Amino acid sequence: MSTTDILTRMETDAAENGYYLCPDKELLDDLIDGLSTNEERYGYGSCPCRVAVGSKTYDGDIICPCEYRDADVDEFGMCFCALFVSKEMMDDPSRMSSIPERRPPEVQKAAMEYDGAMEESKIPMHQLKDDIISVKDRKNSIPVWRCEVCGYLCAREYPPPICPICKAKAERFQQFSFG
Amino acid sequence: MNCMKNVPGKNCGHHVAIYTLSTCGWCKKLKRLLKALDIEYEYVDVDLLPKSEKEKIMKEAGKHNPRESFPTLVVDHGKEVIVGFKKDRIREVLL
Ligand code: SF4
Numbered sequence: 223m224s225t226t227d228i229l230t231r232m233e234t235d236a237a238e239n240g241y242y243l244c245p246d247k248e249l250l251d252d253l254i255d256g257l258s259t260n261e262e263r264y265g266y267g268s269c270p271c272r273v274a275v276g277s278k279t280y281d282g283d284i285i286c287p288c289e290y291r292d293a294d295v296d297e298f299g300m301c302f303c304a305l306f307v308s309k310e311m312m313d314d315p316s317r318m319s320s321i322p323e324r325r326p327p328e329v330q331k332a333a334m335e336y337d338g339a340m341e342e343s344k345i346p347m348h349q350l351k352d353d354i355i356s357v358k359d360r361k362n363s364i365p366v367w368r369c370e371v372c373g374y375l376c377a378r379e380y381p382p383p384i385c386p387i388c389k390a391k392a393e394r395f396q397q398f399s400f401g
Numbered sequence: 402m403n404c405m406k407n408v409p410g411k412n413c414g415h416h417v418a419i420y421t422l423s424t425c426g427w428c429k430k431l432k433r434l435l436k437a438l439d440i441e442y443e444y445v446d447v448d449l450l451p452k453s454e455k456e457k458i459m460k461e462a463g464k465h466n467p468r469e470s471f472p473t474l475v476v477d478h479g480k481e482v483i484v485g486f487k488k489d490r491i492r493e494v495l496l
Binding site for chain 2: 305319
């Protein structure tokens with residue numbers, strides 16, 4: 223996929239989710255180039271600022287937009303790479319700077335072990351796969367939010383800035399509980 | 402480490418090593434800043450290494466930054482470690 227196509231895709235994704243693309247033009251270009259390189263190298267757009275191992279199972283959580291984006295934009299006003307930023311950050315880009323890594327270390331470690339194992343055939347793959355699934359299952363006390371306008375549901379720490387389906391504002395979301 | 406590449410600079414009061422990815426935006430910013438400040442440094446783009454070396458270097462980087470995130474800047478073999486692109490801190494420590 224060309225860099226123009228990737229940029230368009232990310233622009234659309236940002237608009238749908240109430241985010242903005244990086245206001246620092248040089249950084250934005252570098253990130254889009256990085257995504258394009260990764261897409262060519264691994265067959266999918268793995269996060270340009272994280273180490274990938276080339277397996278969709280192990281890199282799945284860091285395929286852009288990654289699983290950590292929403293929580294990072296909520297907390298820091300931008301994702302780890304700064305490709306996606308909040309409205310507030312867009313209005314005052316001087317606040318932009320590196321944020322801490324949210325990807326759990328045990329997830330990255332399992333991926334790196336898989337990478338090493340592939341090289342030396344040390345560990346059977348199904349065994350590693352079970353490991354990573356249990357690691358991922360552990361972080362499961364995230365609240366669920368419901369868009370009062372269209373019924374869209376999402377699990378994240380705070381409601382999204384806008385509903386990706388009907389564009390209702392964050393205020394229209396209510397915390398949802400089952401049963 | 403032998404896979405480190407050297408970038409010469411006039412300011413070489415400290416030994417500066419950075420762990421980077423060739424695709425990462427903050428890493429590129431860091432390289433540009435060091436260049437602009439004319440600081441001598443060595444770097445390794447971890448994503449471009451063969452698998453066996455990658456694992457070794459990740460472990461080495463992990464000693465300085467347990468989260469193994471990029472970029473990681475190591476001053477004087479570990480006297481100071483700066484994780485991420487932190488302009489002001491870099492100037493403070495290196496100039
Ligand atoms: S940190 Fe940002 S650029 Fe990187 S994968 Fe996540 S959303 Fe994409």
